[in-house]
Amino acid sequence: MAAVNSPGHPGTALGRPAPGEALMAVPPFEALVAAHGSTVLRVCRALVGPVDADDLWQETFLAALRVYPGTVPVKNWQAWLVAIARNKCVDHHRRAAGVPQPTGQVAQEPPAGPDGVGRALEAAETARRLWAALARLPKMQREAVVYHHIAGLRYAEAAALLGNSEVAARRAAADGMKALRLLLAREEEH
Template identity: 35%
Template sequence: MSDELLVVRCRLGERDALAELVRAWHAPVWGYVRRMIGPAEADDVTQEVWLAVVRGLPGLQQPERFTPWLFTIARRAVTNRLRAEYARPEVAADAEPVTPDPAEALVDRAELLAGLAALPAREREVLILFHVEDLPLETCAVICDVPVGTVKSRLNRARRLLRAELNRKEGRP
């Protein structure tokens, strides 16, 4: 069943339709959030996203644009969390570092995730949306509220920065 039809059914009050939307989109949203802010807060922020979705579905005027709308909500929740995090005073350098998800024990994947975490938020975001979530450039542009050309340039910069970070970690020039 299409997302558009599920959204219409949700707006008519069908709880099963909402459950189907959550089943279909929870993992991609959670993955995006986790990659943007880390695993420690991903569950809380994802829950905030779904709460905003439930509250906002009655006002969604274009059900066919559900995916960009959903990821825009997720982006806003991530931005709010990052803003709150940056406002906190800095913690001592000997604080416990964020540990990778134990399910991702493969060394290459861990290195990739560490490299991804080292990228600036804007570049990390477009890389995740485009390559990890497999969203088209146009959808990424809508979510990030920038032109498609800006998404392309951020992707290009993100790839360069990621390559440089991975090379630096491996001791290559």
């Protein structure tokens, strides 16, 4: 087994196995949370939006903890956690399908000036636009973009989560990125 360099990097006990490397030793659960927590949160935000992402992040790690360390041998802890997060997000969408959603939005004016609060509001608005554009992508493209570009999974790992081939996952991610750029460009024109 390769030496542990840093959490979440290829060839470490917390990231992907190095080429030709066998299964990893089971790391402490808190080390998995530290190494992959931000990736799981990004996946949750991309699949359900920023409002419910924190709750689903918690549900993901609670579900992982329930079966940890007695899980089947895991080659890639990050992919394992992203798969759990994906399933939690799917469950969330199923539960929310019958719940009416509010239609109106409260307008908020950012304060004038280059202060920290103003910059934070501008960054939040940019993030809101990005997440909204991501939500408008077709499901396959959105999930391919999330798994590869946001979670950092290899195309083969994304393909396994998507239930298709590596080539199809690569195509869906490329088409998704192209559509995302177009959606954001159109929004800036208005």
